[in-house]
Amino acid sequence: MANPSRNVVPKSGRPKTVTLEDVAKHAGVGTMTASRAIKGTGYVAAATKEKVLRSADALNYTTNFAARSLATGKTGIIAVMCGPLNELHHVNVVHLLETEINKSGYQMRLLHTKTDLKEIMHATRATSADGVLAYGVQDLSDEFEFLNSKLLQHCVFIDTYEHPGADYVRIDLRGAVEEAVTLMLSSGRPRIAYAGYSNGVSYQEGSAVEDRLITFVASMQRAGREIEYINAWRDLPYTGRIQALRRYFEENGCPGGILCLHDEIATLIYRALRDCGRRIPEDTLLVGCDGLPFMECYDPPLSVVAQPMAEVCATAWQFLKARMADSRIPLQQKTFEAPLIVRESLNFD
Template structure:
């Protein structure tokens, strides 16, 4: 017979209501020894809670949604991994949804995110990753359609709970590092939604421009059709053919840096002797290049842990004041830029 709340209650010699409150983590006073006995017996019997019944009893589904614009990237896969670890530790389920952006951040035009599907899901909270500057329908403070909401990443909506990674100092340090190792022409490899970065004051862009100004060098921008590695090759080859090869390249992310790494090798350029290369994001693949890629490392595990803590507090009390944290990334110098 499939274990039920009634059978657990009979064996534990407590009421049906007590078992339900213990197993659904209802915030009521129950003697610690009773709680432990119910949990032990439920485990011994192999009891599996009915999610629908739990939702009716507690008003919660024990599930959260992770919402991101880019689900192909290795970098965002790390966010999914660390948030999933939090859900496992706290007995939650995780749903993942891609955010549809009709038109990506064109200057002077309104951009609205489609929240209709996300808000129809029966989740207790939403964690959004690197949402672009946009209108988010249904957003009121730290609630999206009444659902507790927190956003994390390099780009955040500061009107809602957030955990932001600060790339400012390491971006400056990265470009200064390239100059220190002798680079005379330092280019910035950036995706084609370049216009969006200027008004958004992207810290990587502003860091690059500030160091170039201090060095008395003209900025060079190599604009790729997207932020993926496969988009880099033809653009980089064409740029080098037309303008010659920079001896230092700072890349918007590690995906693009890996694409540049492979294309430079195809073109017969040595790394770092001919071209010193720096990425950003700290994805694990960056360690396995030869030489390994110098990169900016955001504290993703810590970010996800703090975000989870903020979200749980918001679920418990939707009226809390704004919760915010800024965590610093760090530059990790490796062989791709060491001369």
């Protein structure tokens, strides 16, 4: 067999567009087999799939999504709507979803705002999306324009609360958060605080709208304890946030335990406490809430409410594929319970 070339130039002097048929011929398989191998659909032996993908790479083959749209009515594009990528848990979710999407032969289009979503809703067929995966997007399922768009029929929500009337995968954090607060309360330390994002500098009665804070407040109230809220200042750069947290601890003293909205906040709290000469866990117990791998790399390793995002993202993608295949199937809804992983930062014996 001749050596594969990435730059096939016919006599006309114009580069030749590599087709699926070219890939199939190069790999020595049928066109349907090559199509299944590249899309990740149907059964293809592992060795055959590897051979097809090597041929596609050798020929510099890329799927023509506009042509696919005209031929099949599908774009091969999945829109992923997520929060800001300067927050590490969002980056992790996008990575996991993109991995699942690409394995099935689709491409991901990342949407940063609801305006991006509206552009998708009003796009032509060739530039639209076959489905949407929405992570932590508040109130999207209640918006009139989205409710009346075809995309809602092919949308799966990933969230910490339910989306009645839609496909969703939910992460239930309540049990693990309550367990973490109970452990911190059992240490006998007088001050247990919650660190999150807020427009204010203190907790306002009835202002909790997120499961972690709601569960924290309920646990503290049952124990007859005051609610201490620490603002982690989302809009400041990292150095500014650490300085603001350090000032808080210098002016108010350090709580005996802190539950954090995210692992990233726990990281900032960790640094601010260390700057103030506080020891973890001897002086302050510390718990994050994501379960990102680097949390066990600290000294001491940090405890976390571990969101099972790999399983969550894989399930959400399976739900969306099933919905795209048949929009008439019953609602698909599943809840994963997040466990509390207790490490040295919660050890107060």
